[in-house]
Amino acid sequence: MLNSDPLRYVLYIDLSKKNFHIANRSDLFSAYLGGAGVASRLLMEECPEGADPLGPDNPIIMAVGPLTSLYPLASKTVAMFKSPHTGNLGESHAGGRSAVSIRMAGYGAIVIKGASERPCYLSVQGHKVFFRDASTLWGMGKSATVGKIIRANEPSSGLRTIMRIGRAGEKMIPYSCVTTETYRHFGRLGLGAVFGSKKLKALVVSGKRSIPVTDQKQYREAYEAIFRNATESPVMKKYHEIGTPINVVPLNEMGGLPTRNLQAGTFEDAGRISGEAIAQNYLGKRIACAHCPVACIHIAAIREPYEDEPYFYKTSMIGYDYELIYAVGSMLGGSDVPGMMKLIDSIEAYGLDCMSTGVVLAWATEAFQRGLITEGQTEGVRFAWGDYAAYQEALALLVEQPNEFYAAIARGSDFAAGKYGGQEFSIAFGGNEMPGYHTGPAAHIGYLAGARHCHLDGGGYGIDKKMMVNKSMTPEMVASELLAEERWRQILSSLVVCFFARELYKPDMILNALRLSGFDHTEESLRALGEIIHTTKFRFKVREGFSFDPLKIPRRIYETKSPVGMIDEAFVKKALQTIQQDISEKLTNDAL
Numbered sequence: 025m026l027n028s029d030p031l032r033y034v035l036y037i038d039l040s041k042k043n044f045h046i047a048n049r050s051d052l053f054s055a056y057l058g059g060a061g062v063a064s065r066l067l068m069e070e071c072p073e074g075a076d077p078l079g080p081d082n083p084i085i086m087a088v089g090p091l092t093s094l095y096p097l098a099s100k101t102v103a104m105f106k107s108p109h110t111g112n113l114g115e116s117h118a119g120g121r122s123a124v125s126i127r128m129a130g131y132g133a134i135v136i137k138g139a140s141e142r143p144c145y146l147s148v149q150g151h152k153v154f155f156r157d158a159s160t161l162w163g164m165g166k167s168a169t170v171g172k173i174i175r176a177n178e179p180s181s182g183l184r185t186i187m188r189i190g191r192a193g194e195k196m197i198p199y200s201c202v203t204t205e206t207y208r209h210f211g212r213l214g215l216g217a218v219f220g221s222k223k224l225k226a227l228v229v230s231g232k233r234s235i236p237v238t239d240q241k242q243y244r245e246a247y248e249a250i251f252r253n254a255t256e257s258p259v260m261k262k263y264h265e266i267g268t269p270i271n272v273v274p275l276n277e278m279g280g281l282p283t284r285n286l287q288a289g290t291f292e293d294a295g296r297i298s299g300e301a302i303a304q305n306y307l308g309k310r311i312a313c314a315h316c317p318v319a320c321i322h323i324a325a326i327r328e329p330y331e332d333e334p335y336f337y338k339t340s341m342i343g344y345d346y347e348l349i350y351a352v353g354s355m356l357g358g359s360d361v362p363g364m365m366k367l368i369d370s371i372e373a374y375g376l377d378c379m380s381t382g383v384v385l386a387w388a389t390e391a392f393q394r395g396l397i398t399e400g401q402t403e404g405v406r407f408a409w410g411d412y413a414a415y416q417e418a419l420a421l422l423v424e425q426p427n428e429f430y431a432a433i434a435r436g437s438d439f440a441a442g443k444y445g446g447q448e449f450s451i452a453f454g455g456n457e458m459p460g461y462h463t464g465p466a467a468h469i470g471y472l473a474g475a476r477h478c479h480l481d482g483g484g485y486g487i488d489k490k491m492m493v494n495k496s497m498t499p500e501m502v503a504s505e506l507l508a509e510e511r512w513r514q515i516l517s518s519l520v521v522c523f524f525a526r527e528l529y530k531p532d533m534i535l536n537a538l539r540l541s542g543f544d545h546t547e548e549s550l551r552a553l554g555e556i557i558h559t560t561k562f563r564f565k566v567r568e569g570f571s572f573d574p575l576k577i578p579r580r581i582y583e584t585k586s587p588v589g590m591i592d593e594a595f596v597k598k599a600l601q602t603i604q605q606d607i608s609e610k611l612t613n614d615a616l
């Protein structure tokens with residue numbers, strides 16, 4: 025074994041009682057690796073059936089993996105909780121320094137339960153936990169300021185991560201996020217609201233342990249093989265140079281870039297919001313998660329003059345990626361890059377999930393245009409495609425919720441459509457607003473049937489790409505590919521490696537790295553484990569009320585041409601039925 029310090033400890037924190045304990049859970053880590061595997065078991069253990077997602081019983085679980093701190097791009101933390109947005113599985117991944125700090129503090133996972141009476145933040149320093157008062161931080165306008173204050177007040181030796189919420193999380197908006205290291209997010213499914221419900225403003229974790237390796241030579245060889253692949257791979261080079269927004273142009277050319285609430289799959293101004301154009305005109309710097317040589321995170325420098333001070337400028341540094349550009353660019357019909365970036369910055373300051381926010385604003389724009397909502401309800405905001413001044417106004421009102429309309433859109437596009445009409449163009453799947461790929465049926469089937477209702481579940485856009493060539497793919501084939509991919513990704517999420525590195529972490533590379541970390545696996549045993557983890561997630565979802573039967577499919581997906589043509593309703597339904605049957609069978613198998 026290379027790593028003589030395997031993951032085994034879970035830190036349990038109770039915010040109600042203000043106490044904590046540490047347990048040796050090598051039983052969990054030896055069976056489920058770490059990350060999503062361990063977190064899904066802890067969720068089943070710690071979340072009582074029917075728990076209120078915004079009540080003290082809902083646990084926040086953060087888990088890292090056996091490769092964390094040892095190998096390049098094993099940089100993510102998995103957060104699991106019951107989602108206040110969908111009412112079932114909440115799972116979100118973020119990088120920054122979160123994973124490395126948790127491991128350096130000595131933990132494989134952290135479980136936070138209960139709720140504090142007063143605003144607080146937690147500071148985990150190795151085996152000590154401090155419950156700090158956060159009354160003065162609560163209600164602060166900019167979540168970045170909160171980060172600065174905590175940074176100044178917490179010891180900085182070793183590796184430290186600061187995960188924090190903004191006003192949206194405090195107000196328990198069900199699609200609010202948790203920000204870590206300013207530019208990374210546990211974005212989807214409402215972890216920010218769960219923090220807010222516990223009056224937990226932030227979680228700081230620091231540690232300065234090291235991980236002893238017993239065979240330097242083998243470790244170096246394994247490390248260098250992955251590092252070399254990461255730095256020499258053309259895909260990673262592309263992510264470093266332009267970042268994920270490199271996808272804007274090709275998606276637009278093929279007709280898969282959701283535009284104006286998916287009324288179209290192409291955007292006439294895509295060139296202006298392309299990764300290439302933004303890099304050329306606004307790129308300020310690139311940064312990386314800890315232990316990542318790729319540095320795909322792109323930060324725009326947006327310079328604005330002060331109103332009454334000629335020749336004086338303020339420069340805002342704003343993180344961007346493909347999903348954000350889609351959600352508040354093409355989806356809102358906007359191509360004014362400074363306006364778009366400033367909207368991203370405000371969403372960031374409030375601590376909202378940018379994808380859900382963009383899709384909610386897109387629904388509101390179409391609903392306004394169709395007369396389903398009026399200026400009386402919008403407090404005078406005239407929603408119009410690409411009008412960033414109007415979107416800024418609406419965003420502030422969405423967070424403050426001065427009336428029923430803003431309270432409704434603060435609960436998501438499906439909720440608002442249930443109240444005002446327009447369900448057919450509320451582009452949400454399982455309650456979660458759409459990611460940025462209208463590439464064909466597989467993408468949408470993936471959003472509907474994936475455990476997180478997210479493009480990262482089964483990567484359906486990759487299957488759509490195959491369908492562009494292979495026109496004879498059947499619904500059963502699509503269902504089987506989506507399930508196989510989602511089950512394999514459970515292994516990547518348990519290790520926990522960045523999904524951008526999924527082509528680098530091939531089975532043989534993973535098996536070698538795991539062997540050196542003390543895990544004896546075969547490709548078959550890993551695939552079997554992926555199936556177990558996937559089934560555990562669905563066991564939780566079904567227990568909490570998820571069902572394929574009333575799954576709402578937005579009609580808009582059938583009305584807008586995709587790169588593989590018009591999407592056939594019967595095809596989507598057949599594939600969903602096949603997936604449902606497969607998962608139902610697995611759920612009846614007690615061994616899974």
Ligand code: SF4
Binds near residue numbers: 312317318
């Ligand atoms: S590729 Fe990007 S998101 Fe992934 S670990 Fe590296 S910097 Fe973080």
